[in-house]
Amino acid sequence: MENLILMKKNSNGNYIFLWAVVNNNIEIVKSIIDYANKNNIILNITDTDDDGDDPLMYIICNGHTDMLKVILDYATEKKIDLKINKKNVNNELPLTVALAKKDERMFEYIMEYVNKNNVLLNVTEISGRLWDPIFTAVYTNNIKNVKLLLDYAIKNNINVGINTKKNLNHQKTIFFYAVNKNSFEMVKLIIDFANEHNEILDVNETNNINCTPLLIASSNNSTDMFKLILDYGLEKNILLNINEKNNYLCYNFIMSCINNNIDIAKLLIDYTKKTNVEFLVNDINWDGDYPVLCICRNNNVKFLKLTIEYANSRILY
Known part of the structure; x- marks a missing residue:
């Protein structure tokens, strides 16, 4: 029996799995994965189109949390490196885009994936609008995500640059933005983090x-x-x-x-x-x-x- 062609790209760099993701159709995504598994085919789910976007970035941009879980689980099972620290042609990181969506489940799934697969997230990498993941979490006023990122930074000995001024247009620290968001709990969290690391806030x-x-x-x-x-x-x-x-x-x-x-x-x-x-x-x-x-x-x-x-x-x- 002849296997279906799954990964061949057309002239625009698109392929079946990518189109299923772009069209936000989780049933087709699951069907392709199921077919590939039954026929011992490993899907190359990290290939990009001509715009430099891969399935992971499209899923996050579409805000499809359940589909994200499917692709992360597949990558873990097949030991596929999703290149989660890779930027697209717009200089955007998957993690930063996910945080901007304000979807806690989406972020939790990504964190589960990196922890299971020992992937070191670059939580201070500037991207897109010249925001890094921690700044994005503060700007979107998501205390839970900020805490998860700070805890992750502590666990992995990452200097988050708590006094670094970020965002090209405004150049402010995360402390300033937390105050501006009128979030007492977040400001307290940042102060506690600074105290634990002997840093003085501006x-x-x-x-x-x-x-x-x-x-x-x-x-x-x-x-x-x-x-x-x-x-x-x-x-x-x-x-x-x-x-x-x-x-x-x-x-x-x-x-x-x-x-x-x-x-x-x-x-x-x-x-x-x-x-x-x-x-x-x-x-x-x-x-x-x-x-x-x-x-x-x-x-x-x-x-x-x-x-x-x-x-x-x-x-x-």
């Missing part, structure tokens, strides 16, 4: 509108995040730029007043007592607002009294 870096992580926390009205950053600065003897203004002339205290958040104001006052750094109480922002005006607009008597007490105890800017 907590005073700014973005393209001159916001520091602390100012982002106050703008987001996130008291817990604000306190976490203040506490980290105190613990590491880092003097935080509490009076840094963004391009709209907003600063931490006025943001607490705009958001009617007296707890952030109290944290600022406590910080000034510990560091002997006074904070701005009268400066006007882009909209012409100033702290006391915002407090009165919010009709907050306690906040007004707190501000007056602070002003009386300090030399005003």
Whole structure:
């Protein structure tokens, strides 16, 4: 009996298995694998088309998690190297694309595959948009994936470059992006990782509108995040730029007043007592607002009294 031709490419570099993947048809994929197994044929599932993409990359781009499991299991069974660290012509890594899909199962399957087959993932490799896998996990706000990647890096003695500024357009650290995502748990995870590796985070870096992580926390009205950053600065003897203004002339205290958040104001006052750094109480922002005006607009008597007490105890800017 004559075997079917399974792996011959056409003029565009396409072949049967690849077309089944491109068409997102898991039944055809399973049928081809079943036929190959029955006829002792080893499928070459790593061949690329003329665009440089292979079945693995197409499956991940299509977001077909179940098909990914099928191809990973087949590769493991047949001892096929899927070249998971290989970039396509667009300079994209399969792992980074998978993380961008925000599909935890997809990422878990990839991690299972690399662990079973002793494949060393390059979790710091820059690709595509000049993001690496860890940055992608942070940017997509997936705490579980970030933890898995950091744990993997620890296990394999990989330096993740926690203070490296990434992304061509914005050039920020993963700490900054975690704060920007307003994810307390993720920021705490990054701080703990930095502490375990004796690295000091850059907590005073700014973005393209001159916001520091602390100012982002106050703008987001996130008291817990604000306190976490203040506490980290105190613990590491880092003097935080509490009076840094963004391009709209907003600063931490006025943001607490705009958001009617007296707890952030109290944290600022406590910080000034510990560091002997006074904070701005009268400066006007882009909209012409100033702290006391915002407090009165919010009709907050306690906040007004707190501000007056602070002003009386300090030399005003």
